Amino acid sequence: xxxxxxxxxxxxxxxxxxxxxxxxxxxxxxNAYDTQLKAVAxxxxxxxxxxxxxxxxxxxxxxxxxxxxxxxxLMFAKNSVLQSNDIVIVTDYDDCIKxxxxxxxxxxxxxxxxxxxxxxxxxxTRSISEPENEKAxxxxxxxxxxxxxxxxxxxxxxxKNDHLKLExxxxxxxxxxxxxxxxxxxxxxxxxVKQIRTQLKKINTDSITDTNQIAELLxxxxxxxxxxTGSTERPDVVANKLLxxxxxxxxxxxxxxxxxxxxxxxxxxxxxxxxxxxYFGTVSRLLRYLSFLISxxxxxxxxxxxxxxxxxxxxxxxxxxxxxxxxVPLSATMELVVFLLFFEIIREASTRTPSVIGQxxxxxxxxxxxxxxxxANFISVPAIIIVAISGLCxxxxxQMKGAMILLRFGILWLSSLIGIYGVxxxxxxxxxxxxxxxxxxxxxxxxxxxxxKGAWMDIYIRGPYQFLKQKKDYLSKEN
Amino acid sequence: MKRIFNIFAxxxxxxxxxxxxxxxxxxxxxNQAVITxxxxxxSLPAQxxxxxxxxxxxxxYEKNSSLSTKWVSAGGQTLSEALFRLQKNVPQTIYFSHAxxxxxxxxxxxxxxxxxxxxxxxxxxxxxxxxxxTSNANKEELTSIKKQxxxxxxxxxxxxxxxxxxxxxxxxxxxxxxxLLPEISILENEACKISTSVFINGIYAKTLQNRQxxxxxxxxxxxxxxxxxTENFDLFIKEGKSAVQDDQNxxxxxxxxxxxxxxxxxxxxxxxxxxxxENQLKQKLTAQAVSFYxxxxxxxxxxxxxxxxxxxxxxxxxxxxIMKSQFQKEESDS
Numbered sequence: 056x057x058x059x060x061x062x063x064x065x066x067x068x069x070x071x072x073x074x075x076x077x078x079x080x081x082x083x084x085x086n087a088y089d090t091q092l093k094a095v096a097x098x099x100x101x102x103x104x105x106x107x108x109x110x111x112x113x114x115x116x117x118x119x120x121x122x123x124x125x126x127x128x129l130m131f132a133k134n135s136v137l138q139s140n141d142i143v144i145v146t147d148y149d150d151c152i153k154x155x156x157x158x159x160x161x162x163x164x165x166x167x168x169x170x171x172x173x174x175x176x177x178x179x180t181r182s183i184s185e186p187e188n189e190k191a192x193x194x195x196x197x198x199x200x201x202x203x204x205x206x207x208x209x210x211x212x213x214x215k216n217d218h219l220k221l222e223x224x225x226x227x228x229x230x231x232x233x234x235x236x237x238x239x240x241x242x243x244x245x246x247x248v249k250q251i252r253t254q255l256k257k258i259n260t261d262s263i264t265d266t267n268q269i270a271e272l273l274x275x276x277x278x279x280x281x282x283x284t285g286s287t288e289r290p291d292v293v294a295n296k297l298l299x300x301x302x303x304x305x306x307x308x309x310x311x312x313x314x315x316x317x318x319x320x321x322x323x324x325x326x327x328x329x330x331x332x333x334y335f336g337t338v339s340r341l342l343r344y345l346s347f348l349i350s351x352x353x354x355x356x357x358x359x360x361x362x363x364x365x366x367x368x369x370x371x372x373x374x375x376x377x378x379x380x381x382x383v384p385l386s387a388t389m390e391l392v393v394f395l396l397f398f399e400i401i402r403e404a405s406t407r408t409p410s411v412i413g414q415x416x417x418x419x420x421x422x423x424x425x426x427x428x429x430x431a432n433f434i435s436v437p438a439i440i441i442v443a444i445s446g447l448c449x450x451x452x453x454q455m456k457g458a459m460i461l462l463r464f465g466i467l468w469l470s471s472l473i474g475i476y477g478v479x480x481x482x483x484x485x486x487x488x489x490x491x492x493x494x495x496x497x498x499x500x501x502x503x504x505x506x507x508k509g510a511w512m513d514i515y516i517r518g519p520y521q522f523l524k525q526k527k528d529y530l531s532k533e534n
Numbered sequence: 535m536k537r538i539f540n541i542f543a544x545x546x547x548x549x550x551x552x553x554x555x556x557x558x559x560x561x562x563x564x565n566q567a568v569i570t571x572x573x574x575x576x577s578l579p580a581q582x583x584x585x586x587x588x589x590x591x592x593x594x595y596e597k598n599s600s601l602s603t604k605w606v607s608a609g610g611q612t613l614s615e616a617l618f619r620l621q622k623n624v625p626q627t628i629y630f631s632h633a634x635x636x637x638x639x640x641x642x643x644x645x646x647x648x649x650x651x652x653x654x655x656x657x658x659x660x661x662x663x664x665x666x667x668t669s670n671a672n673k674e675e676l677t678s679i680k681k682q683x684x685x686x687x688x689x690x691x692x693x694x695x696x697x698x699x700x701x702x703x704x705x706x707x708x709x710x711x712x713x714l715l716p717e718i719s720i721l722e723n724e725a726c727k728i729s730t731s732v733f734i735n736g737i738y739a740k741t742l743q744n745r746q747x748x749x750x751x752x753x754x755x756x757x758x759x760x761x762x763x764t765e766n767f768d769l770f771i772k773e774g775k776s777a778v779q780d781d782q783n784x785x786x787x788x789x790x791x792x793x794x795x796x797x798x799x800x801x802x803x804x805x806x807x808x809x810x811x812e813n814q815l816k817q818k819l820t821a822q823a824v825s826f827y828x829x830x831x832x833x834x835x836x837x838x839x840x841x842x843x844x845x846x847x848x849x850x851x852x853x854x855x856i857m858k859s860q861f862q863k864e865e866s867d868s
Contacts, residue, residue, distance in 0.1 A: 361563045366631045366661075373568065373632055378595040380564035387562060474560070 056148040062165040066095050069161075079155075082108070084116055089123035095163045102158035104177030111139045111175050112160050129167045137162065141174035153231050178202050183209070186288035186310070188453065193330035198288045203233050203307035206290075210237060210303070213294040218242070224255050226306070227263035234263065237293075237303040244300060247495050251302050251315060266306045266313045273315060275494050280458035283494045285317035292326055316494035320502040320514050322455045323347070328517045336517030343451055344515065350448035350459050351485075354391050355470035355478045357441045361387040363474025379435040388471035390434045392464070394442045397424055399460060402446070566629035568592075570603060571685020573669075573676050574613075574650060575639025584609045584639065584673045585616040588685045589624065603684070605677035613653050630659040634689040636702070637676070637718065638668045643738040655706050662703035665692055667716040668731045668738075675720060691728060692716055710755070711735050714747065740835055749819070749826045752776055752789050761796070764814035768797040772857070785846040789819070790853045808856045816852045823850040 059065050066081065073079040078100045086092040096112050115136045116122070125131040133142050145151045145161070146169050155161050158176030183205065186198035199206045207221055218240040226234045236255060238248055251273070258272050270284040271277070285301075287293060288310045293303045296314040304313045323343045328336035360367050361376060368376065383390060401420035408416055425443075428434045449459045462485060469477030492499035505511045512518030573586040586607035595601055606623050610616030621628050636654065638647050654660050667688070669676065681687065698704065700715050717731040730747045732739045742750060751757050757774040774791040795811050827848060830836045 362560045365561075365563055365566070365629065370632055370634075373563070374590065374592065374595060374601060377563050377566070377568060377590070378592040380562070381592045383564065 058146075058148070058151075058163075058168045058170065060166055060168040062093055062095060062163055065163045065170070069095075069097055082113065084113060086119065086123055087117050088120045091165075092123045092128070093165045097155065097161040097163070098175065099155055099158065101179065102156065102177070103160060103175040107139075107175035107177060108160055112137055112162060112173055116162075129164050129169070129171070132162070132164060133171055137171065137173050139173045139175060143172050144169045145172045149231075153225065156231070157233075178204065180205065189287060189289050189292075189326070191289075191326050191330060194326055195289070195291045197290055199290060199305075199310040199312055201308050201310055203235060203305055206305050206310070206312065207235055207237070209290040210293060210297075210305075213290055214239065214297065219297070222252065226255070226258050226260070226269070228259070228261050230262040230264060232263040233307040234269070235305045237297060237305060239297050239300075242298065242300045243302060247300075247302060247316075250495060251304075255304070263306060265309045266304060266311045269304055269306065270313045273313075276492050279488065279492060280461045281319070281489065281492065281499070282454065282458075283315070283317055283492065283499070285314040285321055286311050286454070287314065288312070289326060295329075316497055318494065318497065318502050319489055319499050322452055324513075329520075333517050333519050340515070340517055346448035346451035347455070347459070350445050350451075351463055351466060352478060352482065353445045353448075354395065354441055354463060355466040355481065356475075357437070358387050358391060358467060358470045359474040359478055362471065367475075376435070376437050379437055382432040383435045384432070385434070387438070388467065390438045391441065391467060394424075394428075394434055394438060395445070395463070395467075398442050398446045561627055561629075565626050567624045567626040568629050569633045570601075570683065571635045571637065571688070572630075572633050572664075573607075573637045573639060573673060574642075575673055576641035576645050576650075578641060578644050582609050582611060583613050583616040584641075585613075585620055586673050586677050587620060587624075587628070587633075588683075589628075590683075601683045601686070603682050605679075607673055607677055613650065617657075630657075631661050633660065633664055633685075635665045635667055635685050635692070637688075638666065638715075639672060639676075640668075640670050642668065646736040647733070648736040651702060651706055655702055660702075663701045665689060665697065665716075666700050666702055666705060667692065667697075667718055669718040669720070671718070671720045679720065688718060688726060691726070712739075712754075714742075714751075717741050740830070740833070745822060746826050746829075749823050752791075753787055753823070762793070762815065764811070764818050766799050767795055767811045767814060768799075769793045769811060769815060769856075770796050785848045786851060787823075787848050788851045788853065790855075791815070791819075792855050792857060794857045808858075811856050812854045815854055815856075819852050820850050 056068070059068070066083075069079075070081060080098055080100050082096040082098075084094045084096060086094075094116055096108065098108060115138050116132065119136050122128055122131055122136055129144070133144065143154075145154065151161055151170060151172065154172040158174070158178070159172040160175045162171040162173055164171070180200050180202040183197050183200055185196040189198070197209060199209065211219065211221075216239065220236075220238055220240050222236045224234040224236065225231050234255065236248075236251060254273055255269075258269070260268070260272070263269060266286065270282070270286065273284055275283045284304075285296065287296075293312050293314060297303055301314045301316065304315070323340055325339065325343075328340055331339075361380070365373060380387070385393065397420075401417060401424070405414070405417040405420070425439050429436055429439060445463065449456055449463075452459065462481070466478060466481030466485075469481045471477070473480070489500050490498070502510070502514050505514060512522045568590040569587045570590055571588040573584075573588075575584040576582070577584065584607065586605050588603045588605055591602045591604055606620065608616055608619035608623055610619050617628075638650070642650070651666065654664070655662055692700075697716050699708075700713070705713055711734060713733040713736075715731050715733065717729045719727040719729065721727060730742045732742060732750070745762070748757060748760060748762070752774050753776050756776065757771060760771045760774075762769045762771055771791055771793045774789060776787055776789040779786040779788065793811075793815065795807060798807065827836075
């Protein structure tokens with residue numbers, strides 16, 4: 056659609072377009088010194104500040120005594136009448152609509168076929184707060200919010216560097232979501248920047264309302280349960296990732312910022328590791344690796360021991376398990392599958408319900424399901440312990456929760472078929488799959504087998520800060 | 535095409551895994567008859583094996599309560615037949631791997647147990663570290679014992695006595711021509727007395743009583759880390775070796791021992807401790823050695839234990855070194 060130089064025509068066109076949108080306001084204006092000089096201000100109620108519209112657009116235009124004398128009234132209005140810090144002449148209709156919904160006032164002037172977009176944005180968003188899902192014991196408490204401007208500002212405040220690049224994209228044919236690709240020039244590999252830029256430009260979808268959609272569209276192996284893009288709500292984490300040579304993608308409307316590439320070892324890293332003494336950081340990290348193994352393999356190992364390889368069990372443990380299973384009607388596999396599912400249901404229910412009820416729900420779930428199931432001989436005590444430990448361990452790595460649930464059931468199934476060989480087969484399959492993933496021309500397990508001296512200092516352990524390499528060799532060539 | 539091939543290869547591999555490693559062998563732990571101990575006897579006149587298994591009963595087993603057990607028995611012309619019949623007498627699948635002891639009955643004093651050991655060593659499911667012991671009790675005596683979890687009790691007692699050398703695989707791999715197996719005698723009050731039976735070249739030779747085992751080991755292969763008590767002392771023998779000197783005039787068996795005092799009974803002055811301990815140990819060991827020799831002579835089993843070329847009465851000589859122990863240091867300090 057093209058704009059007309061006839062104000063009435065533009066006015067009618069816009070009224071027609073937004074006839075069913077009650078939040079679009081049309082303000083008809085006349086200059087007090089020349090009533091023939093007319094204008095229309097169009098804005099979205101709620102996205103602009105009412106006083107800002109009055110102060111930036113209405114008052115200056117109506118009360119201006121000079122504008123009617125000017126030859127180029129539009130340029131005069133842009134440069135000398137309207138008060139906003141950001142005024143642009145819009146020639147493209149799509150751009151005009153995008154700006155209207157971003158909180159600009161579209162100012163049509165009689166006799167001109169290009170309106171002005173006047174920034175009178177009044178961002179309605181929640182204040183910056185600590186992310187609920189990524190609480191840190193120590194360190195910064197700030198988290199991203201839903202407004203991209205705030206999010207980029209939080210990032211810029213941490214990286215006061217002229218090499219910080221923030222490239223803008225608009226994704227989603229209908230949502231026209233502003234998306235920013237952030238990286239540090241000279242730290243991030245140019246090929247990686249080029250690749251992600253190309254991938255972002257290629258995205259052709261109607262809507263982008265969350266960064267997770269972008270993450271899935273960028274995913275190297277779409278059907279893999281493992282993530283290849285990191286996700287965080289913490290600006291300090293994003294700043295560190297950028298310093299390592301990664302790219303951050305920020306989208307308007309979501310506090311989740313994704314970082315690419317995301318490698319397997321990043322599941323086991325946490326912000327807290329760097330806020331505490333490196334001994335404790337190392338212990339925490341090793342515990343995370345241990346939790347991953349326990350969560351993935353413990354139910355399968357239990358089934359293998361109970362159904363196939365009893366010889367592995369020490370005498371007393373064998374007696375104890377045998378005694379507890381004497382009256383249980385379900386097979387070892389079935390009781391684990393059923394109760395792992397119950398566990399996931401309880402967890403899902405307590406996540407979805409308000410926090411106070413959620414706590415009650417989890418306690419009730421644990422007590423009622425666990426204790427009464429044991430008393431009713433529906434499940435054995437060792438199985439309850441296995442489910443509880445395994446579930447608890449999966450909570451240590453919240454980012455890998457989905458993958459762990461899926462793989463746990465897979466390995467459990469293999470184990471119930473062929474015992475300990477199934478556990479080994481499942482483990483091997485997971486390793487082969489992980490080794491097969493390539494993220495931005497980097498192997499997913501790249502950091503798990505460090506080739507350079509000292510690189511392991513931040514992988515299996517959290518080494519002292521002076522030994523940590525900020526910049527990753529495989530992500531950067533230039534300094 | 536490649537994807538189809540990959541899926542086909544995966545299916546083939548999975549099927550191969552299933553066939554090889556097998557769901558066919560799966561056995562739920564709750565459906566197993568867990569055997570804690572085995573008894574085996576051979577009746578020479580009837581030429582029949584008798585087997586009895588102590589099976590754990592988990593009903594009512596709790597953390598602090600002891601495990602209740604029951605004996606199930608069967609017989610057969612061969613060991614396989616006896617085991618097959620034993621399985622017939624038990625509703626669940628018999629599970630041998632946690633069996634701790636294998637008791638050989640009195641029948642094996644007449645027949646060599648070597649083939650039986652070999653059979654069990656190769657029998658699928660039996661742990662090769664099962665402890666082998668003998669007993670003079672027959673099957674009826676053993677299975678009528680009212681004591682619960684008898685095998686575990688015996689096993690624990692044998693573990694305390696450090697009888698690991700009688701584990702099945704150790705016996706089979708042993709280069710020695712004799713085996714020393716613990717022998718269990720069941721007393722009237724159902725308590726047990728453990729002595730040692732000696733099998734030489736796979737044949738039962740003798741049951742050793744009252745530290746005869748120590749004299750026998752000392753004069754044949756040497757000893758290490760043994761406790762020994764005399765009238766006034768508890769001694770810890772660190773090492774003992776023997777040497778045989780066979781002259782035309784005399785047969786001299788010289789035993790050299792290094793020991794230290796663990797404890798004393800009665801009041802003895804600190805300076806005399808070492809000399810007194812040395813004398814008492816020497817006297818007691820000499821008396822026991824002579825008595826053992828005479829007993830063997832009376833039983834006509836000298837040739838089994840000592841080299842048959844020895845034609846003379848042996849003379850035992852003990853060179854004993856009492857080392858200063860921590861106990862003596864504390865005594866002298868006080």
